[in-house]
Amino acid sequence: MGSWPESGRVALASPRAVRFADTPVGLLAGGVRPSPPPPVTTPLLLWDLATLVPTPDLDRELHRSALAGLLGRPAPNIPYRPDRRTDPVVAVDLLDRSGRNGERASRLPRLLAALALVLSQRGLRPTDVDGPPGVGREVVGLVSRHCPGLRQGVVAAAVRPNALLKLRATGLDRHLSGGRAYGSDDCRWEVLVGLALARSATAAGVVVVTGGAELGAAARRAGATVVAVAPAGSDVGRWADLVVPGLLDVVTALRPLVAHAPRRPCPALSVSSHPSFEE
Incomplete structure (x- = not known):
């Protein structure tokens, strides 16, 4: 019979590394580790x-009010456009209609800021939404x-x-x-x-x-x-x-x-x- 080590402890061998191919899942998979599924993405x-x-009515009102405040006089009418131009494009159109197309660079930033000021002071009402x-x-x-x-x-x-x-x-x-x-x-x-x-x-x-x-x-x-x-x-x-x-x-x-x-x-x-x- 073997004797105990002098330290009083039993030296245990490290467990043998198990290959994936030898595991039950690996045997069923033919030894090939499956790749993780791709992340699910949606548009x-x-x-x-x-x-x-x-x-639409509110947006026209905002543009005309902002331009009137900038020019100090009533702004021209804005024709209805169902394709919905962006605010900067509408603002440039109004400046052109007002004869201020040569002042775009200086007036456009002020006009866009005035748009936000007009709505923040006025607020959005339930009747504004079609x-x-x-x-x-x-x-x-x-x-x-x-x-x-x-x-x-x-x-x-x-x-x-x-x-x-x-x-x-x-x-x-x-x-x-x-x-x-x-x-x-x-x-x-x-x-x-x-x-x-x-x-x-x-x-x-x-x-x-x-x-x-x-x-x-x-x-x-x-x-x-x-x-x-x-x-x-x-x-x-x-x-x-x-x-x-x-x-x-x-x-x-x-x-x-x-x-x-x-x-x-x-x-x-x-x-x-x-x-x-x-x-």
């Missing part, structure tokens, strides 16, 4: 803020419930302070935590879509929901899949992938899009930190 859903919170109240918040909630994991953000023609005020006033700010981009970030819709995508953690493409042809066409050029909501005009097939009659129909349209994570090759976008215009 970023970008809502056109003017589709969720349509305020259509039944709360529909935008309702449809965003439906998307959250029926398309789990889908990140939702917003792209807005309005300057940042005005867009944020509209989001807070309607309770949408708590639900749209994905990418965001605003009219004060750039005057070009393509760049705004690219900025919103870059600010989101998702990498599986982008779906834009809008009723405006200008944003829809720009979003497609930027590589997005476009869902058109109650669009005006007969050329919707040129700028939209899917057409739905109303906001509450968006969820049905989104399910197959989310399941297949649609992507188009996105062209390189030239992103500037300030609005720029062709002279």
Whole structure:
């Protein structure tokens, strides 16, 4: 019989390393260790803020009030444009109509700041929003419930302070935590879509929901899949992938899009930190 070591302890040998191929799972897998599953990704859903919170009369009023305060006289009328131009583009148009096109560089920043000041002093009223109240918040909630994991953000023609005020006033700010981009970030819709995508953690493409042809066409050029909501005009097939009659129909349209994570090759976008215009 062997004797105990003088230290009184038994020296235990290190256990033999077990190969994955010798484990029960490894034997069933033929000795090949399976690779980890790829991370599940879903597209970023970008809502056109003017589709969720349509305020065309208010937006015209804000521009005319801001310009009138800057010029010290009444501003010209703004024709209705259903394709929703960004605030900087509308502001430049008004300056041109007022004979101040040679003063863009000095007056445009002041005019955009005045837009935010006018709305902050006035506030957003329930009657400013076209259509039944709360529909935008309702449809965003439906998307959250029926398309789990889908990140939702917003792209807005309005300057940042005005867009944020509209989001807070309607309770949408708590639900749209994905990418965001605003009219004060750039005057070009393509760049705004690219900025919103870059600010989101998702990498599986982008779906834009809008009723405006200008944003829809720009979003497609930027590589997005476009869902058109109650669009005006007969050329919707040129700028939209899917057409739905109303906001509450968006969820049905989104399910197959989310399941297949649609992507188009996105062209390189030239992103500037300030609005720029062709002279």
